[in-house]
Amino acid sequence: MSSSERLLLDVRGLTVRFPTSDGVVQAVSDVSFKVSRGETLGIVGESGSGKSVSNLAIMGLLNRNRTLISGEVRFMGRDLLTLPSNQLRQIRGKDIAMVFQDPFACLHPMYRVGDQIAEAYLAHSDGGKDAANARAVELLDHVGIPKAKSRARDYPHQFSGGMRQRAMIAMALVHNPAILICDEPTTALDVTVQAQILELIEAVKREFDIGVILVTHDLGVVAETASGVMVMYAGRVMEYGPARDIFERPQHPYAWGLLDSMPTVERRLEALVPIEGSPPSLISPPSGCPFHPRCPYRFEPCPVDRPPLIRPEVEAHLDACHLPWDKKVELGAKRSINRVEDAA
Amino acid sequence: MIFYIARRLLWTVVVVACVLAITFAVFYLLPAGDPALRFAGKSPTQPELAQIRHRLGLDKPWYVQFGKFSKNFFLGDKFGWPGLGTTYAGGTESSVKTLVFNRAPRTLFLIAGAAILWLVSGVAIGVLSAVKRRSIVDRLAMSFALVGISTPVFWLGLMSLYIFWRRLGWTGGTGYVSPSDSVTGFFSHMILPWCVLALLYAAFYARMTRNNLLETLGEDYIRTARAKGLPERTVILKHGLRASLTPIVTMFGLDIALLVGGAVITESVFNLQGLGYTAINSALNQDLPLVLGVVLLASVAVALANLIVDILYAFIDPRVRYA
Numbered sequence: 035m036s037s038s039e040r041l042l043l044d045v046r047g048l049t050v051r052f053p054t055s056d057g058v059v060q061a062v063s064d065v066s067f068k069v070s071r072g073e074t075l076g077i078v079g080e081s082g083s084g085k086s087v088s089n090l091a092i093m094g095l096l097n098r099n100r101t102l103i104s105g106e107v108r109f110m111g112r113d114l115l116t117l118p119s120n121q122l123r124q125i126r127g128k129d130i131a132m133v134f135q136d137p138f139a140c141l142h143p144m145y146r147v148g149d150q151i152a153e154a155y156l157a158h159s160d161g162g163k164d165a166a167n168a169r170a171v172e173l174l175d176h177v178g179i180p181k182a183k184s185r186a187r188d189y190p191h192q193f194s195g196g197m198r199q200r201a202m203i204a205m206a207l208v209h210n211p212a213i214l215i216c217d218e219p220t221t222a223l224d225v226t227v228q229a230q231i232l233e234l235i236e237a238v239k240r241e242f243d244i245g246v247i248l249v250t251h252d253l254g255v256v257a258e259t260a261s262g263v264m265v266m267y268a269g270r271v272m273e274y275g276p277a278r279d280i281f282e283r284p285q286h287p288y289a290w291g292l293l294d295s296m297p298t299v300e301r302r303l304e305a306l307v308p309i310e311g312s313p314p315s316l317i318s319p320p321s322g323c324p325f326h327p328r329c330p331y332r333f334e335p336c337p338v339d340r341p342p343l344i345r346p347e348v349e350a351h352l353d354a355c356h357l358p359w360d361k362k363v364e365l366g367a368k369r370s371i372n373r374v375e376d377a378a
Numbered sequence: 379m380i381f382y383i384a385r386r387l388l389w390t391v392v393v394v395a396c397v398l399a400i401t402f403a404v405f406y407l408l409p410a411g412d413p414a415l416r417f418a419g420k421s422p423t424q425p426e427l428a429q430i431r432h433r434l435g436l437d438k439p440w441y442v443q444f445g446k447f448s449k450n451f452f453l454g455d456k457f458g459w460p461g462l463g464t465t466y467a468g469g470t471e472s473s474v475k476t477l478v479f480n481r482a483p484r485t486l487f488l489i490a491g492a493a494i495l496w497l498v499s500g501v502a503i504g505v506l507s508a509v510k511r512r513s514i515v516d517r518l519a520m521s522f523a524l525v526g527i528s529t530p531v532f533w534l535g536l537m538s539l540y541i542f543w544r545r546l547g548w549t550g551g552t553g554y555v556s557p558s559d560s561v562t563g564f565f566s567h568m569i570l571p572w573c574v575l576a577l578l579y580a581a582f583y584a585r586m587t588r589n590n591l592l593e594t595l596g597e598d599y600i601r602t603a604r605a606k607g608l609p610e611r612t613v614i615l616k617h618g619l620r621a622s623l624t625p626i627v628t629m630f631g632l633d634i635a636l637l638v639g640g641a642v643i644t645e646s647v648f649n650l651q652g653l654g655y656t657a658i659n660s661a662l663n664q665d666l667p668l669v670l671g672v673v674l675l676a677s678v679a680v681a682l683a684n685l686i687v688d689i690l691y692a693f694i695d696p697r698v699r700y701a
Contacts, residue, residue, distance in 0.1 A: 095604055127607030134605075139598035144620055144695055154606040189696045205606070 042212050042245045043069040043092070047105035050084070050091050050269075057317040061087040063269045064105070067262075069213060069245040074236075076260030076277065077249045078292065082313045084269035085249045086135075089215050091115075093132055094122040110212070128158040131206035133235075135218040137198035141190035147201050148174070148186025154208045173204035177234060196227035203234060207242075214238065215247045220255060232259055253296045257281055265289050268314050268324035271343050275351020282370050285346070285353040285362045288325045293369045323356065331357055331365070382692055382699055390685045395448075397677040402447050405670050433464070451674070462671040465660075474671040478653070482675070484554050485652030487564075488571055488644065489637045495576035496583055497630060501619075503580070504587020509614060511592065519584060526581025535574045535647035542570060552649040571648040575641065579633060583626065590622035597621070620694070627690050635683035639676030 050062040062084040069075050077085045090096050092107050094114060107114040109130065114122060134140045142150060151173060152166035159166070167186070175182035177200040190198055199219060206214055216235055220228035236259050239246045250256060256263055256277065263280040265273040265288060273286040284290055291309035311328040314320050320327050326336035335341075335356045343354040346362065355362065422430075430436075435443050450461030462474040507519040542549045550566035557564040594600065595618050603617040604610075642654035653672055660668035692699045 093605060095601060123607045123609065125607070127605055132605045134598060134602065136598060140602045142599040142603070142617055142621070143697060153608070157607045191697050202602075205602075 040071040041068060042071060042110060043067075043247075044108040045088075045092065045106070046108070048088060048091060048107060049102075049104045050087050050096065051102040052100065053102065054317075058102075059316045060319060061269050061316055062091065065266070065269075065271055066105075067264050067271075067274065069247060071212070071243050071245055072239065073262060074239060074246040074248055074260045076256030076263045077247060077266060078251065078253060078256055078263060079266035080251060080313050082268075082316065083266040084316075085251075085266055086217050087269075088266075089132065089217055089247060089249060093126055093130060093215065094119065095126075095132075124158070127154055127206075127211075128209045129211055130213045130215065131209070131211040132215040132217065133199070133202045133206050133219050136222045137195055137202050138190075138222065140202055141193075141198055143190055145189075146187055147190055147193060148188075151186075151201065151205045151208060154205045158209055169208060170204070173207055174201065176207075177201070177204045178230075179204075195223050196230060199223060199227075199231050200234065203231075203238065207238060210242055211244065213245045213247065215249070217249045218251070219248070220252070221250070228255070235259070253292055265292070268319050269316060270324055271352070271354065272325065273351070273353040274343065279351045283350075283363070284366045284369050285350060286325075286355050287329045287331050287357070287365075290365060290369045291328075323354070331361070333357075379692065379699055383689055386685050386688045390681050393681045393684075394678055397674070397681065398448055398451060399444070401670060401673055401677070402444055405666055460674075462674065463667045465665055465667040474667050477668060478656070478671045478675055481651065481653050481656045483556075484650050485638060485641060485645065485654065487557075487568060488575065488641055488650060488652060489634055491568055491572040492575040492579070492637075493630070493634055495572055496579035499576070500580040500583025501587045501626065503584040505591060505614065505619065507584065507588040508591040508595065516588075520588070523581040523584045526577045527585075529577070531574060531578060531643045532647050534577065535570070535644060538570050538574055539648070552647075554650045554652075567648075571644050571650060574647075575637075575644045583629070586626060586629065587622065590625055591618055594618045594621045623694055624691065627694065628687055631683040631687035631690075632680070635676075635680040638679040639672055 045068070046066045048062055048065045052059040052061055065084070065088055067075060077088070079085050087096070091101075091103050092109075092114065094117075096103065098119070103115055105115065109125065114125065117125075141147065145153075148167060148170040151170035152163070155161065155166040155169045156163070161169075171182050171186050174186055179185050179197060179200055185193075185197075190201075193201060199222075203219075214235070219235065220231050223231060232255060235246060235248070238244070248256065248260060260277045263273075263275065263277045264271055265280070265286060267288050272288045273280065273284070280289065281293075284293060288309075291307075294307040295309060297306060309328055310330075314324060314327065320337070322335070322337040322340050323329070323332075324340075326332045329336065333356070339356070341354045341356045343352050345352055346359045350359070350362075353362070357365075435446055438446075450463065453461065455461030455463065460475070462478060464471055465474050465477065503519045503522070507516045510516050539552065543551045549570050550563060553567060555563035555567045591614075595614070599621075600613060600617055603613045608617075639653055639657055641652065642658055644650070645652045645655040646658075653675070657669060657672040657676075660666075660672070
């Protein structure tokens with residue numbers, strides 16, 4: 035299969051606006067990325083950086099009456115944004131499936147877990163109730179729920195957090211989707227369970243040869259599994275490239291900030307450096323580079339000109355920053371994820 | 379599940395026993411003056427009083443009286459089960475049970491018809507309103523709810539009688555026609571009271587359904603349902619409404635129970651002479667055994683409604699069963 039045939043999702047210039055009484059919220063601005071089979075794209079950023087909204091827009095889960103969406107979301111050649119809602123519904127849950135952040139809130143508390151998975155099966159299949167139930171049990175077993183047949187008859191409150199997230203993943207896999215979007219799938223879970231869920235997602239990706247979008251604010255999660263990383267801030271892409279490059283040669287001050295504030299095994303707590311300030315208002319974002327008010331390296335052009343997302347050098351990956359290339363290399367090298375010098 | 383129902387059932391018995399004790403205390407122990415005098419109706423003679431006193435066991439200590447009172451209630455007296463005692467109002471001895479049970483069907487038919495109307499229309503309007511939020515449909519529905527909640531029942535009752543009965547002649551007038559006498563007469567006499575009583579409640583239920591459903595539709599599991607690719611109708615009716623149903627069921631049970639003794643205004647405007655009307659009338663006549671009978675029946679209705687609501691709860695929300 036050629037690389038173009040393996041390309042699943044091609045998002046170009048995705049822009050999402052929410053008109054509110056206080057003004058227009060510029061949730062996502064001009065975001066472009068690609069996802070191919072067998073690839074995990076990590077989308078990283080703080081809360082309110084537009085990660086989740088981008089994915090909800092791809093899934094068509096934003097209320098079209100109250101949202102302005104532009105750009106293109108090409109899924110296997112079709113633009114999902116121009117698809118009528120009933121055709122989009124045919125794709126949702128079948129070709130593109132989603133796992134959400136909080137497994138405690140995402141399963142309906144009043145229906146049996148197995149029935150909820152069976153319902154997902156029946157939404158896109160005429161297989162009948164028995165086939166649906168069998169599929170539900172099969173998948174629960176597949177994602178590692180012990181005694182799947184009897185546990186399928188349980189209600190969500192009888193499941194632990196990790197089991198619920200497994201059930202959510204089982205539900206998402208019902209129709210062997212081409213793309214699995216995981217929106218902070220481990221945030222609500224215990225650390226030990228987090229690793230299991232990430233392994234499960236990895237295993238599923240390899241087994242079914244699907245594309246995964248992994249949204250998270252935890253760089254550690256991305257470092258373990260992603261093949262590509264997109265760093266978002268204030269609804270814009272700050273840096274986008276292969277995961278190894280991002281972690282070894284980060285080019286954007288915001289990515290440096292994220293790496294500095296990330297705890298690792300080697301790093302003592304005092305060595306963590308938080309990013310000063312908080313994310314900007316999306317109703318009236320800062321002029322120029324949206325990160326400039328918090329950026330320790332800002333200089334004259336930053337508040338005036340918004341830096342375009344470009345490749346500063348041939349061997350570099352995409353970033354949106356005015357800093358000269360040698361400066362990026364110098365400061366980025368200090369942040370390389372491989373460094374151990376400040377370990378005790 | 380069986381354990382849950384048994385536990386609720388036990389509680390119901392306890393509640394009914396408490397109601398019995400309080401009712402007893404209020405009517406036998408608390409009122410100043412001779413209970414026999416109160417029981418005897420208007421202008422009794424001395425021998426009558428003595429007879430009543432002996433008959434009611436008022437010459438015995440209070441605990442013996444309470445024991446007899448409870449025993450009669452649970453096991454029945456000479457008029458059968460449940461023993462509600464005897465009224466001497468009007469100078470003749472008659473069974474409270476018979477009086478109450480004669481009045482009960484009128485009230486129960488009134489409540490049943492109205493309840494179906496308000497539940498169906500209220501929930502339907504609420505769902506429509508929530509789904510079409512901020513549209514003209516929503517605004518019209520909520521204006522209707524405001525009118526329904528604010529309009530006094532007696533005014534609405536009289537106006538509807540004037541228009542539909544006197545002016546247009548579409549319905550029967552006031553009074554009650556038993557369905558065993560004439561089915562069409564029954565419906566033509568009941569349709570206005572049903573609609574008038576239902577309007578107030580329908581308005582409440584529409585608002586409550588709308589608010590609950592809007593809240594539920596913001597839940598994460600609704601987004602999950604949409605992400606599965608379910609049609610919007612299924613998302614709203616199966617996933618949204620199911621979760622919004624619990625408070626509605628609670629209200630429904632209690633509203634019905636409270637109406638057993640409390641549909642006084644509707645009963646009066648349409649001259650149905652049901653239980654509420656009987657309670658008011660007997661209170662005005664100081665016919666306490668009859669008041670007692672209606673109060674007991676109404677409280678048992680509330681206790682039973684609570685039981686049914688609790689059991690329904692467990693069916694609707696599995697989390698209740700294991701709590």
